[in-house]
Amino acid sequence: MVFRSLPLLSAAVGAPLLSAAVAAFFLKGAAAETSPQSASAIDESRLVTLAGNTRPEAVPANDRGMLPDRTPLVHLQLLLRRPPAKETAFDAAIEALHDRNSPLFHKWLAAHELGRRFGPAGQDVNTIEGWLTTHGFQIEGLLPSKMVIAFSGTAADVREMFHTPIHALRVNGESHFANMRDPQIPAALARLVEGVVSLHDFTPHASHTPKTGYTYGVHNCWPLTNGVAGACYALVPADLATIYNFNAAFSAGMTGAGQTVVAIENTDVYNSDDWNTFRSTFGLSGYSTGSFAQIHPKGSLACDDPGVVSSSEQDAILDAEWASAAAPGATIVNASCKSTTTFGGLIALENLLGGSNLPASISISYAQCEAFNGATANATYNEVYREAVAEGVAVFVSAGDDASASCDVARTAATHGIGVSGMASSAYDVAVGGTDFGDAYANTLGSYWKSSNSSLYGSAKSYIPEIPWSDSCASVLMARWYSGSKLTYGRDGYCNNGAYHTNFLTTIGGSGGPSGCAKGAPRIYGVVSGSCKGWRKPPWQSGFVGIRDDGVRDLPDVSLFAGNGIWSHFYIFCDSDGALCSGVPSNWGKAGGTSFSTPILAGVQALINQKTGERWGNPNVTYYALAAVEYGATGNAKCNASKGRKVDSGCVFYDVTEGDNNVDCAGTYDCFLPSGTYGVLSSKDSKYKPAYRTTTGWDFPTGIGSINVANLLEAWPTGSR
Numbered sequence: 001m002v003f004r005s006l007p008l009l010s011a012a013v014g015a016p017l018l019s020a021a022v023a024a025f026f027l028k029g030a031a032a033e034t035s036p037q038s039a040s041a042i043d044e045s046r047l048v049t050l051a052g053n054t055r056p057e058a059v060p061a062n063d064r065g066m067l068p069d070r071t072p073l074v075h076l077q078l079l080l081r082r083p084p085a086k087e088t089a090f091d092a093a094i095e096a097l098h099d100r101n102s103p104l105f106h107k108w109l110a111a112h113e114l115g116r117r118f119g120p121a122g123q124d125v126n127t128i129e130g131w132l133t134t135h136g137f138q139i140e141g142l143l144p145s146k147m148v149i150a151f152s153g154t155a156a157d158v159r160e161m162f163h164t165p166i167h168a169l170r171v172n173g174e175s176h177f178a179n180m181r182d183p184q185i186p187a188a189l190a191r192l193v194e195g196v197v198s199l200h201d202f203t204p205h206a207s208h209t210p211k212t213g214y215t216y217g218v219h220n221c222w223p224l225t226n227g228v229a230g231a232c233y234a235l236v237p238a239d240l241a242t243i244y245n246f247n248a249a250f251s252a253g254m255t256g257a258g259q260t261v262v263a264i265e266n267t268d269v270y271n272s273d274d275w276n277t278f279r280s281t282f283g284l285s286g287y288s289t290g291s292f293a294q295i296h297p298k299g300s301l302a303c304d305d306p307g308v309v310s311s312s313e314q315d316a317i318l319d320a321e322w323a324s325a326a327a328p329g330a331t332i333v334n335a336s337c338k339s340t341t342t343f344g345g346l347i348a349l350e351n352l353l354g355g356s357n358l359p360a361s362i363s364i365s366y367a368q369c370e371a372f373n374g375a376t377a378n379a380t381y382n383e384v385y386r387e388a389v390a391e392g393v394a395v396f397v398s399a400g401d402d403a404s405a406s407c408d409v410a411r412t413a414a415t416h417g418i419g420v421s422g423m424a425s426s427a428y429d430v431a432v433g434g435t436d437f438g439d440a441y442a443n444t445l446g447s448y449w450k451s452s453n454s455s456l457y458g459s460a461k462s463y464i465p466e467i468p469w470s471d472s473c474a475s476v477l478m479a480r481w482y483s484g485s486k487l488t489y490g491r492d493g494y495c496n497n498g499a500y501h502t503n504f505l506t507t508i509g510g511s512g513g514p515s516g517c518a519k520g521a522p523r524i525y526g527v528v529s530g531s532c533k534g535w536r537k538p539p540w541q542s543g544f545v546g547i548r549d550d551g552v553r554d555l556p557d558v559s560l561f562a563g564n565g566i567w568s569h570f571y572i573f574c575d576s577d578g579a580l581c582s583g584v585p586s587n588w589g590k591a592g593g594t595s596f597s598t599p600i601l602a603g604v605q606a607l608i609n610q611k612t613g614e615r616w617g618n619p620n621v622t623y624y625a626l627a628a629v630e631y632g633a634t635g636n637a638k639c640n641a642s643k644g645r646k647v648d649s650g651c652v653f654y655d656v657t658e659g660d661n662n663v664d665c666a667g668t669y670d671c672f673l674p675s676g677t678y679g680v681l682s683s684k685d686s687k688y689k690p691a692y693r694t695t696t697g698w699d700f701p702t703g704i705g706s707i708n709v710a711n712l713l714e715a716w717p718t719g720s721r
Contacts, residue, residue: 042131047163047184050195051531052375052521055202057171058178064168067177069156073166075140075302075340075347076158077197078149079380080120080128090118094390094428098621106614106719108392111144111354119146124192131189135161141300144354145387148197148380150301150342158199166199176201182521195376197346203266203339204366204373204423205409206315207398208595209508209564233449235561235571236585237282237325238458240600244560245463246326248710249607256327256606257289260359262352263319263599264366265336266344267309268294270317270577275332277581278321278574283456287328292320294334299351306338308577312366314589318573319365319599326603333359349384358393360609363602365595366423367400369407370517370534371526373422378518382535385428392615396602397424398594399431399556400511403470403661404681404691404700407526408507414681416526417669418513418691420555425515427538430619431555432598433703434510434562435656437569438465438642441477445568448644457585462645463708467659468694468701469592470509471566473497474662474680476690478504478566488662489672489680489688495664496676505678507663510562510594512692512700515553527669540621544628545635546697556703557620559656560600564592571596604709614719626652626715627697627704635696641705652715653705661701662690 082090096104109117119125125146129139132149136157140150155166162183169176178200185193241247249255269275275292279285296303320332335352337344345366352359370378388395400406400421405414424431439448442465450459467477472495476486479494487493495505515534523530534552541547541554548554563569573589574581580589609615616622630636630652638648641656664678665671672688673679683689692700 042186042188044186046187048187048190050183050185050376053182053195054180055178055200056372056525057169057176057202058167058180062169062171064170067155067166067168069154071155072152073155073158073341074152075342076151076153077342077380078128078151079194079197079376079383080125080147080149081192081194082118082120086118090386094386097390098617106392108615108617109390110356111391114387114390115144115146120192128189128192140302143300143350147383148350162196162199164199178202194379197376197380198341201339201341203343204368206312206595207365207367207401207598208315208318208591208593209401210591231445231568233445233459233569234590235569236457237284238454238456239460240325242458242460243463244706245708245710249713254607254611254713255287255289256330256603256610259327259606259609260331260333261323261327261599261602261606262333262335262359262362263316263323264345264349264362264364265312265316265319265334266339267306267312267316267336269320269334270308270313270575274317274574274576274581275320275324279324281585282325284324284328289329290324292324292332294336296337297335297348297351297355299354301347301351303347303351304338306336306344313577314575315365315595317575318591318595319363321573322571322596323363323599323603326600327606330603330606346380346384353384353388353391353393358391360615361394361396361602361605362388363599364395364397364423365598367398367406367421367511368423369419369526370422370425370515371407371419371522371528371532375519375521378422381423382426382428385426389428389617392617394602394605394616394619395429396432396598396605397429398598399424399433401434401509401593402507402511403472403509403663404511404513405507405663406511411507412505413678414507414663414665414671415667415669417528417671418516418681418683419528420513420515421511422518424555425518425535425553427535427553428618430557430601430623432594432601433512433556433559433701434469434594434597435466435559435702435706436469436563436567437561438467438567438658439644440567441467441481463647463654465644466561466641466654466656466706468510468656468661469562470659470661470663471504471506471564472509472663473504474664475660477659489676490674491676493676495678495680505664508564509661509663510559510701512556512661512703514550515555540624543624544631544697545633546695546699554700558601558623558704558707559702560597560706562592562594562597565590604707604712607709607713608716611713612716612719622716623704631655631697650711651708652711653707655697655705656702657694657696659701660690660693662692
C-alpha cells in the first residue's frame, strides 16, 4: 500500500489545540514583558544546591589536587529559567507551529523573537549579569533567546561564587579537571537560574565504532562457517541508495539541491579533499549543486577554531561524507568550535541557531549518558533543541553505540545498568538508532549481494532484512548462531562459554531505552537512582502498536544500518589521516555506528525539505503519524523487515521484529546473573527481561524501524504553502 498524503496530520495524537489566550499571546508580536522574578536583595549566605552536576570521575582515586587559583576557565555557560507563564506559552507555541489545524502552523520564529516573546525579563538578566561581574567574572555574551549567558573567570572565581573547588584529575591516563561537588547559588536566584552547564572539560564521545578485527578467519569477517570467516559486504553509497530506495528519489530530482545539512562537531576535518575523493570515487560528484564547507559559527558566544581533534576528526569527515551520500545535491557544512568548559559542538549549535541562515537539518553524532551528562547539561540540550524546532530546524541526534547501557561506553560488560544518552533524550530531536543486516544470520548473503561490484563499487541487489545492531554475546541471535541455543545467561549460557565469548563480551550496539535521569541526581553515579527522572513522554510518541505507556521519552525514533562488521557488513569512509583512503576503497576506513545513520537521516530531511519547499521543525511529529497509519493497533506484516526483498513495495517503514540489542553485564544494576561470571542486562534483576527485544511496531532496539526513502517522500504531507 502506498501512502500518498495525510492532509490532516496534527502535531500530536490527542493533543489539544492552542487556547485562544495563548494564541493571542503568541500572535501579538512582542509579548508584554513579564514582571521581574528577581528578589530585591541577594543573600549570599542562603544557598541552594544545584544537584546532579558532578561528574562521576570526580572521586578521590582520580584527584590530583586543586587547580591553581589563577587557572582561567573560559566559555562557561549559565542556563536561565523562564517565568512559568512564558514557559507554558513556549510549549504551546511549539505545539501550534507543528499543528496543521492551527493558524500558526509553520510560522517559524526567528532567534530574536524567542527572546522577546519567551525569554526572561530584561531586569532579571541584568540582575544575573551583575551578580556574575560582582564576583569577578567577565560576561562573554547572551544568546538571542536570553536563556544562556556565557562568561569567563578563574578557578578561584568559580570556587568563591559556586562554592565548589575545581580539581585536576587523572582518568584513564588522561588529564582533566572538574568540580568536586555540586555547585551552589543564592536561594534568591533559584527562580532565575537553572544551573551552570559545565564546570569540567569532559566532552561527549563520538558515536562511530571501528570495524572490529577478530581473532579468526582469513577475511576478518563474521559469522564463522566451519571456523572460516565469511565474505565481507561493505556499504558504499550505491548500496545505501539501493537498500533504502534513494534511487527513485534521486531520479525524481530530489537530491537536496538548495538545502543545507550541518554536522555539529568539536573538530575540523583532517583534510577537506577527502570529501571530494569520497564523492568522485562513489559517483556523487556528478551532482553539481553539492558542496562542502567548514565554518566556526560566529554569534553571541565566542567560538574558537578547534583545529583537528584526533579523538573525533574521523567522526567529522564520515558525517560529512555520508550526509552527502544521502543528499548528494546539498551543501554539507562542518560547524565546529573548540571545547573548553563547554562542549564545542554545543557552542557551534547555539551560534548557528542565533543567526538568520538556518539549515534544513542538523546532525549531531555525539553521545553522553544522562546520568553522566548532568541535570543542567541535559536541560541545556533540551532547551537548544526546543529553540531549533521553533525556528523550523530539524535536529537529528545519535542515540548512541552502547545498546541499552549508555553509561558503559565500549566496555567488556555493563556495570551501570540501563541508561540512554542525554544528548538524544529530548523530545525535540529525532533520536537515530542503528540496525544490522540479517542476511548472514539467515544464510542468505548470496540472495542480496552480487558476486562482483559495479563501477561505483555497489553490489546490493535490494532491500535486505534488518535486525538490531548488537555485537554482544547477550544477543539471542548471536547465541543461536554460535552455540545453537538461545540461552545467553547463566553458567551454561553463551556469555559464559569460554570457546567464543571473549570475542563478544562488549556493550557495543545500537542504543535504545527509556529516559531515566534527564533530571534530578543519581544516588549512585552513572546509575538511574536517587532523584533521577526522565523527560516526560511527548504526546506524538503514542497511537500505535509497541509504544510503551511508561510516561517517559523513549529512544530511538527511527533507525538505519549501523553495523560494524559483526554480521559481515560495515561502512566505508575516506579519511587520509593515517592513509585511510588510498588505493581501492577496500583499503579505506571501515566502521559502523549511529554516526553514520544520523547524518544519513539528516540528509533525508534535506530531500523532504526540497520536495515540500519548506522546513518542518521536529520531524517526529510526522514520522509517528505516518507510522500510526502503517502499523495501526496490531502491526503490518507486509512491512516486516525480515521479509527482505519480499517486503511490500509500498512500505514507508520497515518494522524490525527479530532480535534484540541486549548486552552482557556484571554487577548488581539491571543485571540478571543467576550463575556464572557474566549476566545479561535486564529490566528486572531477578528475572530474565532482556533490555531489549524487538516487537511488532515500535521497540527500544530500533524505534519505528528503518525507512524506504522514496516512499517516505511520497507519503510526507504537503506543506503550508
